[in-house]
Amino acid sequence: MSFIVVVLLVIGLIHLYLWKRLVRDPLRPGISRRIGTAVVLLLAVLAPLTLVGVRAGYFRWLAWPGYLWIAVMFYLLVTLAVLEIPQLLVDRLWVRARKTESAIAPSTSVVSTVTSSAGETVTGGLGETVSGSSEETATGGPGATAAAEGGDPADDDRPGLERRLLLARGAAIFAGLTATGITGYGVKTATGMPQIDRFPMPMPKLPRAMDGTRLAVVSDIHIGPLTGVDHARRIVQVINSVNADLVCVVGDLVDGSVAELGRFAAPLADIQSRHGAFFVTGNHEYYSGAEEWIQEVDRLGIRPLRNERVAINGLDLAGVNDLTGAQQGDPADYARALGDRDTTRPVVLMAHQPVAARDAAPFGVDLQVSGHTHGGQMAPFNMLVKLQQPVVSGFGEVDGVPVYVTNGAGFWGPPVRVGAPPQVTVIELRVA
Incomplete structure (x- = not known):
C-alpha cells in the first residue's frame, strides 16, 4: 500500500511540474489555460490507472493510450529538466541587458510647471526657484513622470514579461516535439524485428x-x-x-x-x-x-x-x-x-x-x-x-x-x- 502511495505522489508531482512548464508559464490566463489544466488533470489520472489497473487485469482498453502517455511524460520530464539551465541563463542575460540599457539611457530634464494666482504660468528647470501660486504640479516628483505621460509603472516590466512568455512557449514547443518524436521512434523500434x-x-x-x-x-x-x-x-x-x-x-x-x-x-x-x-x-x-x-x-x-x-x-x-x-x-x-x-x-x-x-x-x-x-x-x-x-x-x-x-x-x-x-x-x- 505504501508503494502505491509513493507512486501516486511521484506521478502527481511530475504532472504538477509539467502543468507549470507546459500550461501555466506559456499560456495567458483564459480559456486556453483552463483547457490545458483539464487535460493535465486527465492525464494525471490516466497514468496510475494504467500502471496499476492494467497490470491487475482491469482497464485493458487503456493499455495503449496509457502506456504511450507514460513514455511521452517521461521524455517531457527529461527534456524540460535539461532545458531548465539554458532557460535560466537566457533569462539572466535578458535581465542584465535591460539593466545595462537603463544605465546608459540619456538623462531627461525635469520640468516644473507652476500656475500663479494671477493665472500666469512659470516654467523652471531643475534646481530653479519658482515663485507663484499654491496650485503646483511638479513633473519631477516621485512617480510624476509616469503620471504625466498617462502610463502605468507596471508597463516598464512589460518587455521582460513578453520575453519570458516567448521563452516559456519555445521551451514547451521544443519539449513537446522532442518527446513525441522520441516516443514515436521508440514504438517503431520496440515493435519491430x-x-x-x-x-x-x-x-x-x-x-x-x-x-x-x-x-x-x-x-x-x-x-x-x-x-x-x-x-x-x-x-x-x-x-x-x-x-x-x-x-x-x-x-x-x-x-x-x-x-x-x-x-x-x-x-x-x-x-x-x-x-x-x-x-x-x-x-x-x-x-x-x-x-x-x-x-x-x-x-x-x-x-x-x-x-x-x-x-x-x-x-x-x-x-x-x-x-x-x-x-x-x-x-x-x-x-x-x-x-x-x-x-x-x-x-x-x-x-x-x-x-x-x-x-x-x-x-x-x-x-x-x-x-x-x-x-x-x-x-x-x-x-x-x-x-x-x-x-x-x-x-x-x-x-x-x-x-x-x-x-x-x-x-x-x-x-x-x-x-x-x-x-x-x-x-x-x-x-x-
Whole structure:
C-alpha cells in the first residue's frame, strides 16, 4: 500500500511540474489555460490507472493510450529538466541587458510647471526657484513622470514579461516535439524485428569437439495484452534463423495468465535447435501464475530448468529459479543446480537477473546468461538500472563470474525502446 502511495505522489508531482512548464508559464490566463489544466488533470489520472489497473487485469482498453502517455511524460520530464539551465541563463542575460540599457539611457530634464494666482504660468528647470501660486504640479516628483505621460509603472516590466512568455512557449514547443518524436521512434523500434547480437565467448574447459557451439539467448519476451500473436512469431523467426545448438529462454516470458495469453505464446512451439530449448523463470512469471506457465512452456517443447542442470555432450547447462520465487516458496537453489558436479566440465548458468552471479560465484560458473534489465529499455533510464544490477547490457564480470546480459526481445510497460533495441543474442563458445 505504501508503494502505491509513493507512486501516486511521484506521478502527481511530475504532472504538477509539467502543468507549470507546459500550461501555466506559456499560456495567458483564459480559456486556453483552463483547457490545458483539464487535460493535465486527465492525464494525471490516466497514468496510475494504467500502471496499476492494467497490470491487475482491469482497464485493458487503456493499455495503449496509457502506456504511450507514460513514455511521452517521461521524455517531457527529461527534456524540460535539461532545458531548465539554458532557460535560466537566457533569462539572466535578458535581465542584465535591460539593466545595462537603463544605465546608459540619456538623462531627461525635469520640468516644473507652476500656475500663479494671477493665472500666469512659470516654467523652471531643475534646481530653479519658482515663485507663484499654491496650485503646483511638479513633473519631477516621485512617480510624476509616469503620471504625466498617462502610463502605468507596471508597463516598464512589460518587455521582460513578453520575453519570458516567448521563452516559456519555445521551451514547451521544443519539449513537446522532442518527446513525441522520441516516443514515436521508440514504438517503431520496440515493435519491430529483434536484432541479432553475436558474441564470441572463450571457454578454457570447453572440449575441442564443441568449439563453435552456438547458444541463442532470448529473454523478456513479455507476451502481454499489447503484443498479440505476431510478437512471439517474429521472435521465433529470428531464433530459427541463427541455426542454434541450444536455445536459452531466460525468463519474463509473459505478463498475464495462461488462460488470457496462452494463444499468444503458441508460436514458441516452433523453436528449432540441435539440442533443444530451455527455460528459467523470471520475476514476471511469479506475477502471472508461475506453476501454470511452467507446465505450458513444457507442453510447448521448451524444457524448464528448475534449480537443475543437464549434460549436453561435454557441456553442463544449469538453470535456477528467479530471485522473486523466494516470496512464493520457490527460491533459487544454487547448490542443487551446481553442486556435486564435475568441475572439469564447463557450465553455463541460466539465471534471469544478472545480480544472481554473486550467489553463483562460489560454484565456479564459466558463463552466466541473463536478461531482466531490457538494456535500460528507455534511455536515460539505463542509468537508474545500474543502481540495482551489476551489468545492464552486454558482457561483464560479477565476482569473477563472466556474465552476458541480453537486452530482451520484448518490452514491459510502454511499447517503447530507445537506446536498447530488442535483440536475440547468439553466443558462440570457443576453445580458449
